[in-house]
Amino acid sequence: MKIPRTVIPVMALALVVGTAGCGAKTGAKAGADGTPSTSCVDTSGDSVKIGFLDSLSGTMAISEKTVNDSLNLAAQEINAAGGVKGKKLQIVTEDGASEPKTFAEKATKLIQSDCVAAVFGGWTSSSRKAMLPVFEANNALLFYPVQYEGLESSKNIFYTGATTNQQIVPAIDYLASQGKKSLFLVGSDYVFPRTANKIIKAYAKSKGIEIKGEEYAPLGYTDFSTIVNKVSAAKADAVFNTLNGDSNVAFFKQYKNVGLTAQQMPVVSVSIAEEEVGGVGIENLKGQLTAWNYYQTIDSPQNVKFVKAFKAKYGAKRVTSDPMEAAYTSLYLWKAMVEKAGSFNVAAVQKAAGGVTFKAPEGTVKVNGDNHHVAKTALIGRIGDDGLIHTVWKSPAPIEPDPYLKGYVWAKGLAK
Amino acid sequence: MSGVAGQLFAGLSLGSILLLAALGLSLTFGQMGVINMAHGEFVMAGAFTAYVVQQVISDAGVSLLLSIPLGFVVGGLLGVLLEATLIRRMYHRPMDTLLVTFGVSLILQQVARDVFGAPSVAVAAPAWLSGSLRLGTVELPVGRLFILGLAAVCVAALAVCMRYTVLGRRLRATVQNRDLAETLGISTRRSDRTTFFIGSGLAGVAGVALTLVGSTSPTLGTGYIVDAFLVVVAGGIGQIKGTVLAAFGLGLLQATLEYSTTASIAKVLVFIAVVAFLQVRPNGIYAVRSRSLA
Numbered sequence: 001m002k003i004p005r006t007v008i009p010v011m012a013l014a015l016v017v018g019t020a021g022c023g024a025k026t027g028a029k030a031g032a033d034g035t036p037s038t039s040c041v042d043t044s045g046d047s048v049k050i051g052f053l054d055s056l057s058g059t060m061a062i063s064e065k066t067v068n069d070s071l072n073l074a075a076q077e078i079n080a081a082g083g084v085k086g087k088k089l090q091i092v093t094e095d096g097a098s099e100p101k102t103f104a105e106k107a108t109k110l111i112q113s114d115c116v117a118a119v120f121g122g123w124t125s126s127s128r129k130a131m132l133p134v135f136e137a138n139n140a141l142l143f144y145p146v147q148y149e150g151l152e153s154s155k156n157i158f159y160t161g162a163t164t165n166q167q168i169v170p171a172i173d174y175l176a177s178q179g180k181k182s183l184f185l186v187g188s189d190y191v192f193p194r195t196a197n198k199i200i201k202a203y204a205k206s207k208g209i210e211i212k213g214e215e216y217a218p219l220g221y222t223d224f225s226t227i228v229n230k231v232s233a234a235k236a237d238a239v240f241n242t243l244n245g246d247s248n249v250a251f252f253k254q255y256k257n258v259g260l261t262a263q264q265m266p267v268v269s270v271s272i273a274e275e276e277v278g279g280v281g282i283e284n285l286k287g288q289l290t291a292w293n294y295y296q297t298i299d300s301p302q303n304v305k306f307v308k309a310f311k312a313k314y315g316a317k318r319v320t321s322d323p324m325e326a327a328y329t330s331l332y333l334w335k336a337m338v339e340k341a342g343s344f345n346v347a348a349v350q351k352a353a354g355g356v357t358f359k360a361p362e363g364t365v366k367v368n369g370d371n372h373h374v375a376k377t378a379l380i381g382r383i384g385d386d387g388l389i390h391t392v393w394k395s396p397a398p399i400e401p402d403p404y405l406k407g408y409v410w411a412k413g414l415a416k
Numbered sequence: 417m418s419g420v421a422g423q424l425f426a427g428l429s430l431g432s433i434l435l436l437a438a439l440g441l442s443l444t445f446g447q448m449g450v451i452n453m454a455h456g457e458f459v460m461a462g463a464f465t466a467y468v469v470q471q472v473i474s475d476a477g478v479s480l481l482l483s484i485p486l487g488f489v490v491g492g493l494l495g496v497l498l499e500a501t502l503i504r505r506m507y508h509r510p511m512d513t514l515l516v517t518f519g520v521s522l523i524l525q526q527v528a529r530d531v532f533g534a535p536s537v538a539v540a541a542p543a544w545l546s547g548s549l550r551l552g553t554v555e556l557p558v559g560r561l562f563i564l565g566l567a568a569v570c571v572a573a574l575a576v577c578m579r580y581t582v583l584g585r586r587l588r589a590t591v592q593n594r595d596l597a598e599t600l601g602i603s604t605r606r607s608d609r610t611t612f613f614i615g616s617g618l619a620g621v622a623g624v625a626l627t628l629v630g631s632t633s634p635t636l637g638t639g640y641i642v643d644a645f646l647v648v649v650a651g652g653i654g655q656i657k658g659t660v661l662a663a664f665g666l667g668l669l670q671a672t673l674e675y676s677t678t679a680s681i682a683k684v685l686v687f688i689a690v691v692a693f694l695q696v697r698p699n700g701i702y703a704v705r706s707r708s709l710a
Contacts, residue, residue, distance in 0.1 A: 222639050250629060
């Protein structure tokens with residue numbers, strides 16, 4: 001009876017680890033059954049189909065549902081104003097289920113059987129990477145609304161969130177302008193924080209900012225005593241935070257409890273938006289900084305209208321955040337591209353895309369025809385008592401997207 | 417801040433959290449031999465109890481103090497429900513228990529997600545538990561001190577209950593020799609249920625304490641279940657003092673290794689250390705000597 005008792009828990013652990021690793025095993029067969037060389041999009045009627053592909057179930061649903069909401073708002077507004085080229089948008093919604101393979105499959109379905117003119121959605125980089133070959137093989141269009149780690153550019157994808165030189169680089173510029181001479185990097189242990197920190201380190205070096213430490217916590221890690229002790233002992237001027245999800249809660253609680261404040265050592269976060277503030281707790285985040293391209297508090301007629309319409313449709317307690325705004329904007333950008341091209345044809349839209357602008361809630365954005373990213377204004381914000389984020393600094397002009405950081409001497413060699 | 421003293425406290429603090437999470441498991445798994453994969457979800461239920469209580473009573477201090485006994489009851493009742501409906505049908509069938517309770521843990525997570533939503537909710541800490549005490553050069557977060565104290569109280573209460581009360585004697589008798597206990601007129605069914613109530617209740621208390629540390633979300637428990645099993649196995653099955661020693665040992669080890677390496681590496685090293693330790697002492701720090709014939 002003694003030996004089995006110590007063996008069983010090992011099996012229990014194996015079970016936990018094993019199930020965490022596996023998901024739905026269904027073969028993605030992008031374009032397997034006779035990829036149509038010509039598009040099957042039907043524009044003969046008075047409506048045109050578009051696809052919304054977001055995770056409506058699984059771990060990412062919490063974030064991607066909000067993007068789906070704002071896409072639906074944009075579609076409703078566009079239809080109310082007469083549609084695109086006089087055709088009403090007919091929406092086909094698919095659930096990516098937080099599973100990259102499902103994203104690839106559903107994208108194939110949307111393109112080949114539903115014959116949609118364009119697809120909007122995706123959140124994690126892994127979902128985007130899974131969909132990329134599908135869109136390239138079928139020569140279809142994807143509009144991806146989330147800030148990401150850069151180093152990618154496809155003629156079949158339009159990236160309406162920020163790339164690194166529109167979010168991370170300006171954040172370092174801001175800290176330098178505030179006289180911060182040293183940084184401590186804290187992040188979750190996966191691709192985005194590691195790539196972001198590589199860029200931060202290269203840029204900091206060129207600006208003479210010292211990196212006092214770099215710590216990664218496993219995803220879902222909850223005990224930040226040691227990491228916060230290291231941060232506190234390093235006495236850096238500021239902390240750059242790329243932690244993901246719930247780890248932020250544990251990190252900021254511990255940060256506050258050992259007596260560190262936004263005044264003496266501010267934390268700049270790139271994954272805390274309006275949606276996340278409530279869960280972390282306003283009292284733990286008050287005064288801390290964020291780097292994005294949109295905040296709910298932006299005082300422009302476009303944003304006031306957007307926020308008002310969103311709250312009217314989904315409830316007064318809802319907030320709007322950067323990825324939601326980028327998704328909303330992406331639908332309008334596609335509309336502008338189609339109208340400029342005078343056609344729903346993919347090649348024509350791609351050709352017309354460069355230079356297309358839209359007066360978005362975040363300010364005027366402009367599509368870059370070469371890399372299919374969008375010129376955006378960088379905003380540094382401070383989290384206020386109201387749980388909203390208030391702009392404290394903005395880049396003087398929209399920043400041209402540079403996903404491979406080609407225009408920066410210090411970034412030489414990073415892209416490979 | 418002095419590094420060594422700061423890390424010493426970080427280790428003790430982590431140890432006290434591990435201890436709270438593992439203490440209940442040392443009863444249900446350690447004493448009764450039930451592998452309850454849903455133990456982590458009882459911890460989660462305790463955390464959400466604290467959240468619900470705070471929605472009703474807005475004073476963070478009062479609601480926290482009230483949540484501790486309530487969390488115990490909620491966790492305990494969930495445990496009894498699970499024991500009475502499923503686990504008692506499969507004593508001595510550890511593999512079945514493992515799979516069934518794993519299923520239950522997934523169900524409980526989804527229930528929490530449906531009721532409270534997938535995003536984590538905020539439980540405010542009372543003012544007297546935020547901030548820190550300065551001891552020499554070291555900042556001791558008051559919230560962490562509170563958890564250390566709570567863990568000590570829980571261990572002491574459990575020890576007194578098991579050692580000095582009639583209830584505790586019956587529980588121990590049932591564990592040590594079920595047949596003999598039955599011939600002496602002890603209702604072993606009732607003992608099992610009581611043990612499960614206390615063990616699961618302690619998980620609920622751990623959940624309340626964890627709202628001071630991290631996020632309150634439906635997946636809260638999954639982060640602790642593996643560590644809790646690790647502590648109980650390393651401490652030795654069926655020994656509370658073993659669990660206490662193992663919890664603080666692993667806490668200090670994790671904190672020390674994490675300071676000199678990184679969080680990910682430290683976790684790997686701790687696992688390796690426990691596996692290596694079990695090669696030397698397969699039954700953990702304290703091995704129980706049972707007179708049971710089984």
